[in-house]
Amino acid sequence: MHWQRPWFWPFRKFLVSSGEKVPTYIPKANDFAKQFAKLTGGFAMSMLPEILFDVPGTAHCIGGCVIADSSTHGVVDSHHRVFNYKNMYICDGSVVSANLGVNPSLTITALTERAMSFIPPATETGWNDEA
Numbered sequence: 001m002h003w004q005r006p007w008f009w010p011f012r013k014f015l016v017s018s019g020e021k022v023p024t025y026i027p028k029a030n031d032f033a034k035q036f037a038k039l040t041g042g043f044a045m046s047m048l049p050e051i052l053f054d055v056p057g058t059a060h061c062i063g064g065c066v067i068a069d070s071s072t073h074g075v076v077d078s079h080h081r082v083f084n085y086k087n088m089y090i091c092d093g094s095v096v097s098a099n100l101g102v103n104p105s106l107t108i109t110a111l112t113e114r115a116m117s118f119i120p121p122a123t124e125t126g127w128n129d130e131a
Contacts, residue, residue, distance in 0.1 A: 001063070022100075024050040062093035062104060080115035091115050 003013040024046070033044035047057035068074025071083035076095060082088040091112040093104055100107055 022056045024054050024056045062096050062100075063098070065090045065094040066097060067095055079118040080111070089115060089119075 001015055001017055004016045005011075005013050006016075030044070036042070037044040049055045049057050065076055066074035067076050067078060067080070069077070074083070076082055076090050080089045080091050080095060082090060091108075093108050095111060096104060096107060
């Protein structure tokens with residue numbers, strides 16, 4: 001993502017995506033939606049912008065807290081610990097480096113669960129509830 005002035009509005013910069021385009025049609029997801037709709041008596045549908053303009057309807061702008069091997073290259077390490085801070089973690093969509101397109105909540109949840117798996121139980125750290 002970067003700031004750019006569009007040809008049709010040179011008075012202001014807008015945040016635009018670059019790189020590989022986010023797909024609007026994912027065959028496995030489409031098959032799943034059809035099967036789920038059949039099971040529940042619903043209808044599998046696409047959004048109008050996806051059909052007419054090939055633009056995904058639920059793309060989220062996320063990122064900014066890069067996962068890296070050092071503070072010179074990013075904000076958090078592979079365990080989501082903020083570089084140069086003790087006991088500070090970032091476990092939200094800001095650590096996702098790419099636009100996932102469709103709802104990213106499951107990816108964010110999986111990343112957070114993984115990050116939490118590296119934190120030892122309170123009994124192992126010396127912390128207790130009675131303090």
